[in-house]
Amino acid sequence: MKIIILGAGRVGQAAAASLVSERNDITVIDTDGERLRELESRLDLRGVVGNGIDPAVLAEAGARDTDLLIACAAQDETNLVCAKVAQMQFNVPQCIARVRTNGFEDGSALLSREGFAVDHILCPENSLVRYISKLVEYPGALQVREFAGGRACLISTRARTGAPAVGQEIRLLRQQMPEVAMRIVAIYRRFADEPDRFVPCDGTTRIEPGDEVFALAGKERVPQVLAALRIRPGQPARQVRRIMMAGGGVVSERLARALAAQQGRFQLKIVERDADRCTELASSLPEEVLVLQGETSDEDLLAEEGIDDVDFFLALSGDDENNIMSCLLAKRMGARRVLALIDRLAYAELMHGTQIDIALTPAQAMLGELLAYTRRGDVQAVHSLRRGVAEALEIVARGDRKSSRVVGRRVEDLPLPPAVHMGLIVRGLPDSEAPPPVEGEAPPAPPGEPEVIIPRSHTVIESNDHVVFFLPHKRLVREVEKLFRVSATFF
Template identity: 50%
Template sequence: MKIVILGAGQVGASVAESLVSEENDITIVDTDAARLAYLQDRLDLRTVLGNAAWPSVLREAGTEDADLLIAVTQSDQSNLVACKVAKSVFNVPTRIARLRAADFLESEELLSADNFAVDFALCPEEIVTDYIAKLVAFPEALQVVEFAGGRVCLVAVRAYEGGLLVGKPIRAMREHLPPGLEARIPAIFRRGQPVSPDGGTVIEHGDEVFILAATELIRPALRELRRMQQPVRRLMIAGGGNIGLRVARRLQERYEVKVIEHSPARAEQLASALGNALVLAGDATDEDLLEQENIAEMDMFLALTNDDEDNIMAATLAKRLGCKRVVALINRRAYADMVQGGPIDIGLSPAQVSIGVLLARVRRGDVVGVHSLRRGAAEALELVAHGDAKTSKVIGRAIGAIDWPSGVIAAAIVRRIDEPQIVGFTDQGTRITRYGEVVIAHHDTVIEPGDHVIIFCVKKKLVRKVEKLFQVGFGFI
């Protein structure tokens, strides 16, 4: 596939790195010559220096025969103009734009083919906000991702000494789960390396374990691996920028929220925008300020400023002063890899969090969901099985009979996704309804047409093989 990426920032560079490894023809455009030179030295791609909204620059980038244009510059206006030019002048089939302003995001008419011609609008800040909200809901988790519209949940946790499964084989999990509750451990990472799990695999203290179940059943399954933390009630946010404001708005109704903002003028704006959160003008790396605001009583500290070093320092200080769990937003992936697991519980890379939504639009076959795991080292996919036993390599076959590449695990299936299923009742006796039947995959589980199959790839390079496996052929048998 020939792809033109506009913008060589964190999102553009992460997208380029993911796609270039899958044998795509990538050209990246930016006004920063040094940044382009850095990417060209590291990746097998072509670079063009210039304004991404100019037709002459787009022509030089080869847009006239591109299959896909991804506009992820820092400017909404440039991204919109580039998509319009790509459609009107070069007739690029698919155009994706990164947009921040709600005025653009909320207007389908403006993004339509007759106007700016944006096929898909990506807002990384909103994606990161959703992700952080899940981490607050699951304070013991390292990562939380959902599939099939939230029907299935995959959670990564650190196995701790004394957990019910630690020192025991995975098959022992069935002895502790309530009747009717099924869960799957599709992957384990031990000292940074993947372990292909089966029923006899023994979980060790410190393992990073991925556990998957229907969303309403994930908490009982997690209890097998970790001591459950108390639900979050009080949290502190360092930084009132785009992401900090979005997160505070999302969480202020359900939690006690404090926001620390360095700029007094910005703090006043935040105070006006946030009705139920306490806004403080100050420095989140100020030990006296954190102690005055009872950091030791906070259930979670979120360092969300635009400065990686400030986030690392603030989160480390908050942890030292007694905060139970700390999360730091870190743009440089090398920093995130380095600090997570020390005083900082989670180092969060915005580009890695948001890239999955974009990759789902790029993948071949009917891929409806992509999640980057372990900061890009692994991926989880949600694919729809199409065709029949004659045209598909997976339909009508048992999981154990399919020739999966080594390192690929079929973890679960969501079947009849449009049909309501009763999954429980409230205390008042009201039915709790979810759409789709969740089937935890076993070796004898047979894939049916229309199934949403959730696949775990311990290495990103395996994704291409999985996509080919799900492509419909002409008379396969």
């Protein structure tokens, strides 16, 4: 696929690195020539220096025959105008724009072909709010990724000594916990003086304390999966109630508003250094959100506000170093879990495996939304994992036994690469490609409740099944997409 990326900032660079690794033809536009040269030296792509709203610059970047434009420059106005120019001057078939301003939603008249001609809006702040909200909902999870409209989840968590599943072989979990339908798809194990190492999972693989375990399950089973990997028998599961946020930026404001909507569930505090911003937050947020002026590096302030009783400490300011140090201090003073928002990917990688429980980059939270628009076939959801190395993929089986290499066949007969894990199948979702009912005929009966299936070797794939895979290496993506491609001349 030929893709133009406008903006070589953090998001643009992360998108370029991910898309280049999938052998796409990438061109990046930016006004900073030095930044583009540095990017060209690291990645196999082409840089064009200039303003993305200039038709001559877009033409030089190859807009006449490009497949997708990703506009992620610093200014919303630049991204929207670039998308419109690309559509009017070059008829670019698909445009994605990063827009931070509220009020722009997919499908609105403002984004139609007569408007700004944007097919999908990406908002980093909203992506972060959704991402962090899931971590609040499922205490103990390091990542929570949704599939099939939220009916299934991929979670990762750190295995703890004494939990029922820890120390057990994977094949025995089905016998010990038959009521919990789940599939463990990957383990990343800690080793002394070296990075976590991927451990292929089969029935004989044993879960060890400290392992980062990735598991797929139906949404309603996620608490049980987390308990099996983290909580000793008889120990109650502790919910998140007390949340403290360091930094009163847009992410903190939107997250506080989203959490406060669940009235009575959370005790929320925001610590912000700027007095004017504190006044603004206090006047705009619900009254149950307590806004404090101060520094989260102030030990006395943290002690006075009961940091040792905080369930989740979130460092969400725009300063990486402050976020890291605030989390380390909060953890030392007794906060149960800490999350640092870190813009620089190199810093986030350094924090992995330290006292900081979760190091989150904005690009990591929104990259999956972007990747889903670059994939071929019926890819419904994509989530980038392990800092872009691994991936979880939801794809829909289409066609019939004659036109498809998967429909009507057992799982054990599918020519999948050995490293690819088919985690689960969601069956019974509405078919977006079903033909409309013939006039005069009775409409078909509404489908029953969708079913989450943990596939076995004898499970047969049916048309419209939503199949979720875990891929330890992104290079395997094209093989899975090719397998699910429908062809009228398969036989």
